[in-house]
Amino acid sequence: MLELADSGNGMRRVERYAIAPLPKDAVQEGAIAKTEVVEAAMREAWKLLDTRTRDVAMALPASSVITKKIMLPGSASEAEIETQINAEANQVASFPLGDVSLDYQILGPNAKNPAENDALLVLARRERVEERVALAEAAGLKTVIMDVDAFATLTAYEQMAFQLPDNGKGQVIAIVDIGANSTHVNVLLDNQMVYQREHALGGNTLTSEISRRFDLPLEEAEDTKRKGLLPDSYESEVLQPFLDSVAQEIGRALQLFFSATSFQRVDHILLAGGCAAIPGLDDVVHGKVQTSTLIANPFSKMAVSSHVKARQLASEAPALFVACGLALRRFDPA
Numbered sequence: 393m394l395e396l397a398d399s400g401n402g403m404r405r406v407e408r409y410a411i412a413p414l415p416k417d418a419v420q421e422g423a424i425a426k427t428e429v430v431e432a433a434m435r436e437a438w439k440l441l442d443t444r445t446r447d448v449a450m451a452l453p454a455s456s457v458i459t460k461k462i463m464l465p466g467s468a469s470e471a472e473i474e475t476q477i478n479a480e481a482n483q484v485a486s487f488p489l490g491d492v493s494l495d496y497q498i499l500g501p502n503a504k505n506p507a508e509n510d511a512l513l514v515l516a517r518r519e520r521v522e523e524r525v526a527l528a529e530a531a532g533l534k535t536v537i538m539d540v541d542a543f544a545t546l547t548a549y550e551q552m553a554f555q556l557p558d559n560g561k562g563q564v565i566a567i568v569d570i571g572a573n574s575t576h577v578n579v580l581l582d583n584q585m586v587y588q589r590e591h592a593l594g595g596n597t598l599t600s601e602i603s604r605r606f607d608l609p610l611e612e613a614e615d616t617k618r619k620g621l622l623p624d625s626y627e628s629e630v631l632q633p634f635l636d637s638v639a640q641e642i643g644r645a646l647q648l649f650f651s652a653t654s655f656q657r658v659d660h661i662l663l664a665g666g667c668a669a670i671p672g673l674d675d676v677v678h679g680k681v682q683t684s685t686l687i688a689n690p691f692s693k694m695a696v697s698s699h700v701k702a703r704q705l706a707s708e709a710p711a712l713f714v715a716c717g718l719a720l721r722r723f724d725p726a
């Protein structure tokens with residue numbers, strides 16, 4: 393959980409954040425598998441956060457939503473838009489519209505036909521949305537925004553674009569978010585998502601290997617890994633092979649992107665997610681994939697409140713990437 397504040401002059405401030413562990417099987421394929429466990433983790437994180445705010449923005453995984461680019465006549469009335477949105481939704485939804493939560497966003501005039509607006513239609517099973525809202529409520533929180541993790545990734549990226557040559561304009565950016573069980577690859581060009589895919593790759597593999605090699609229970613292995621308190625042999629015998637395999641998988645994921653699209657190159661890789669906190673991963677990826685590689689820190693332009701330890705934030709920033717994109721939503725003009 394992450395709280396951002398407005399610090400004046402259009403600047404944001406990292407007010408506070410908290411990270412609570414979630415057991416491996418608590419959320420499975422986008423569905424909340426163990427409600428009580430997730431609720432307890434949310435309560436714990438909120439308590440650690442030590443805030444008065446109970447309003448939250450949450451995300452659905454991209455795999456739980458259907459998105460479609462549509463065109464809406466610029467002159468359409470609200471009622472006409474609604475009719476068209478429903479017709480479009482009917483075409484793509486594999487379940488009755490009564491069971492669907494949907495929303496759309498006008499993106500701007502269509503390049504070929506300026507009388508029409510490009511719009512993005514997003515729909516999800518109502519159940520997926522409601523289970524999250526109910527969960528937050530059970531943990532004492534109020535859901536104000538329900539976003540999609542891939543969109544939040546895009547929002548967080550916008551905080552980082554200034555670090556790239558020419559603000560990333562015209563460049564193909566692959567955001568590789570390496571979590572515990574899964575890795576999300578989102579490829580952007582000029583702030584538009586051009587490709588997204590989920591791969592089974594994550595830090596749990598490293599935790600399991602530590603547990604096996606050093607004969608530690610999984611929880612302890614996880615803790616020691618994060619604190620970096622392992623014997624000397626760890627780096628060469630366990631960590632290095634893991635980093636090599638991650639770099640190799642990223643290389644494969646990009647090959648897959650090239651074969652699935654007409655793109656032939658990626659200009660920058662941004663590493664996000666908890667695993668991007670592993671020192672040296674950027675160098676290993678850069679060496680293997682021969683592409684400029686950066687560790688994602690969406691806070692580098694923000695102020696940091698005195699509640700927050702700046703050094704710890706710097707190392708945990710990649711894990712807060714999606715949370716940052718969500719927290720930024722509250723600054724949207726209403």
Ligand SMILES: Nc1ncnc2c1ncn2[C@@H]1O[C@H](COP(=O)(O)OP(=O)(O)OP(=O)(O)O)[C@@H](O)[C@H]1O
Nearest residue numbers: 570571572573574595596618665666667669670711
């Ligand atoms: N300092 C660190 N050193 C090494 N690994 C770390 C560190 N911090 C976090 N991790 C690893 O990052 C992973 C968690 O990343 P993240 O918080 O992005 O996952 P998640 O989004 O919850 O998982 P998923 O996307 O798979 O659902 C875990 O495997 C954790 O061990």
Ligand SMILES: [Mg+2]
Nearest residue numbers: 569571572665
């Ligand atoms: Mg993740």
